[in-house]
Amino acid sequence: MAIPHPRDIQVAVVDWLDERYPFTKAVDEALYQRVPNFANAFYYCFGGMVFILIVFQLLTGVLLAMYYIPDATGNPAPAYNSVLFIQNDVYLGWLIRGVHFWSANLLIIMVLLHMARVYWTGSYRAPRELNWIVGVLMLLIVLFLSLTGYLLPWDTKAYFATEVTIKIAGSAPPAWLGAAIREVLQGGPVVGPPTLQRFFTLHVFVLPAVIVLLMYVHFRFIRAHGISEPL
Amino acid sequence: MSEKEINKEGPGATVAAPKEVQIIELDGHGGHTLEPEWKRLPIGPDHILYSVVVGLALFPILMGDAGHHLADDMPDEDTHPFFPDHFWPYPIIAVVMLIAVGLLSAFVQKNLQLETSADPRATTIPRPDWYFLFLFQFLKLGPELIMSLVIPPVVVGAFLLFPFIDAIAGPRLAHRLGWKSWPVPGRNIITGTIFVLALVYIAFLTLWALAGPEFCLPYFTGPVCGA
């Protein structure tokens, strides 16, 4: 039996797949869509940079979660010790944590720049209003991610920053409602281990899932609308 | 058709003797015995929400192909394919950014250092991270409740609905005001000015807070210092 040429194997596999779903057509449409030349201006790349940074965050976040312990009982707390362990003892732990930290800061700057570009080119106008709303929701989620992530090292500045935030949320009138909001956010009468557990869950499970979903919606909208004309 | 024909050949011909129509008065409803269409559906009015929920859930799947784009109407020399002509800078940008954040984490370790493990008995002055400094500073400028729980949600709401506000408070408003011409074509100077001023204000508050607790500016309620 003659050994088939690798190219023939490749063609056979792609043909087999294409009979079951039009993959080639879908990929071609996505990849070879025409883009106006004016979209080559540097300020059109901020959105792509935000996407890249979020990918960094997801990858380094998973790596950090391998060592992080969301437990704030005692002093020093296991959460605090585990962050110190990542920083000082884990091989290249400082690098992974550093990339997560700096990407988070850069992410906020890039999101703001992207928003400024969208505003400047008037890309929020009809028919793109819904995509603007999705984008603002993602900006809010990025801020919530920063807020919840700030608490996780469980050091003094994280603790008091979170306490102030929760206090502000808990000052909503009437008094019973504010107290209820505070109790639920804190998971107890004071900022403590239950608070860390709740913020950890939001930071690691809930918000990333929501932002990935919204990113998908954002990109599908861009695919449908195309790049807006410059002003 | 006349009445005669109906009497002769209609399906109800044998009982076609004209009958007096009785109007049944139902408590207060003057003869309206039929409810509106949506109420007669076997499901309640709020069940319209089901379609919204299902639509939102299926939205990414249902959206399908790309629409008709600006680029489709442009001559070929004014456009280029997404791949590889438009795509190639991004892997480079990704590598450059990765190197940049890697170098930052290697050489700017100060920002990554932890303070002592959290203890509610510690006496420190709380200070948020830099991107919340403007809110922190804004809180000092008025009654706590209004500055924290009234204005920010209103601003976020306006921000979400900005495209609609922009569309309404633009040439349409100018038309109503009887302006002969719109000053800057293609730009909404009203919402644009508000937007830019808001950004400048946020930047100003951030700088104010960054200037530190020694830096105070006069304010209606007395000097307000940074954080």
Add this chain to the structure above:
Amino acid sequence: MTATVITGLAPILVYFWPAPPKGQKKGPINVALQTPVDQLQDGDAVKFDAPRNPNSAFIMADGGGDNAPGELAFGGFVVKNQGKVNVFAINCSHLGCSVALAKAAPGHPEASFDCPCHGSRFRLDGSVLHGPAAYPLSHLSWKQGPNPSEIEVEGIVLGF
């Protein structure tokens, strides 16, 4: 749909409501002071922290502004002022930062509890000397402990 949502959501909301951990209980908490109450000079104050083991906090007896009756504090002051002894929670009534005793000194004519956050100042009887705080310091309920250098302050063992 309304019914579906309510029956589906209600258990989740109930689930979010924090259950008190095992071992959480209210009661008097024994605190050792650096200076016994009867040796405290007039116009002086001694700071004390809530015990770490078991992790406890004090319950404010009154309060206004950021403090409210029933709020928790992790520290306090025993202060003797014109022969009267008061025990205050450490939290400023403005935004809850920890106040510190500043003795009378040149440029600071009256001894007061000063807040480092926004500059509120309180007299030694707890009343406001200088804003932005609008309400006095919160009291803690207390009584003399079994020996002179200990007091029993109303509080809560947090259970974590």
